[in-house]
Amino acid sequence: MDELIIILKYAFLGALQGFTEPIPISSSGHLVIAQEFLGISVPTNDFSFEVLMNFASLIAVIIVYRKDLIKLTFNGFKYITQREEAHKKDFKFIVYLIVGTLPAGLLGLLLEDWLSEKLKGVTPVGVALLITGLALWLIRNLKGRKSDKNLNFRDAIIVGFAQAIALIPGISRSGATIVAAMGIGMKRDTALRFSFLLYIPVSLGTILLKIDDLAFKELLVPYVVAFTLSLVFSYFSLKWFMGIMERGNIKYFAYYCFVVGLLIIFFF
Known part of the structure; x- marks a missing residue:
């Protein structure tokens, strides 16, 4: 019975993390809330x-954006080897993703542990x-004009620093990057794509840095269950969020953040 309860707890955390990771309401913040108020926790x-x-x-993100990744990789390589002007846009997009990754990577190494402890x-x-809710509210009606071909180094750096701000628990990574991207004039679809393609190198770097910490033989089944649910929920949550962005309904996430944030501050 105890083993079943442990599996159910980890299943819930996996599903919660998976569902909240792509949408702009902070997966890390919701895990803190779940562990605090539902008595569900993992060792510190x-x-x-x-x-x-x-x-x-x-x-999940790689699966959803697999066509974009293949296109960028193929065209970027062709531009490097053949200097075909038609593929220059995709090559520059890759460069901007690299530039945008640097702020979160560097600040993460320096400040992540300190921020987690202090906040x-x-x-x-x-x-x-x-x-997060206020930021989403401010850009709720923006449509933007910048597409992939209009981006520059300044745009990449601004969105990169926005991603670094998401090191603060409760600040949504997708929310921060999308707000920054739309705030500097990106179209909704461009902002969304740049945000999640930017997630890939940062996430991969985090995994590589912490891979030595992997040791879960005693919790193999709960972890497999949590991993599976997180992957599935991340995939469908991202697809759902893409539809919301297309319809311009990001304001509903602002409402949600306001309500949950106020409830936590005033009642807990």
């Missing part, structure tokens, strides 16, 4: 869960959700 020194759930969401608990998460 157990990075295996974090690494695996991150890997599951990464796989732990549910109250900072509540405040961060309010900030």
Whole structure:
């Protein structure tokens, strides 16, 4: 019976992380909330869960954007080897993704542990959700004009630093990057694609840095269940979010962040 309860707890955390990772409401913040108020927790020194759930969401993002990744890789390579002008746009897009990855990578190495220690608990998460909600509200009606071919180094750096801000627990990574991208004039579909393609190298880097922490023989079944659910929920959540972005309904996530953030601050 105890083993079943453990499996169910990890299944819930995997599904929660998977569902909240792609949408702009902060997966890390919701895991903190779940662990605090539902009595569901993982060991504080157990990075295996974090690494695996991150890997599951990464796989889901790669599956959804597989055509874009293949196109960028193929055209980028052709531009490097053949200097075909037709593929220059895709090559530059790859460069901008690399540039946009640097701020979160560098600041993550320097500040992630410090931020996690200083801002732990549910109250900072509540405040961060309010900030996320306000940012989403401010860009709710923007449509933008910039497509892939109009991007530049300044755009990549701004979105990259926005991704770094998401190191703060409760600040949504997808929310921060999409807000920044739309704030500097990107079209919704361009902002969404740049945000999630930017997620891939950062997520992969996190996994590689923490892969030595993987050790979960005693929790093999719960972790497999959580990993599977996180992957499935991440995939369908991302597809759902893409539809919402296409319809311009991001304001509903702002409402959600306001409500949850206020509930946490005033009642907990």
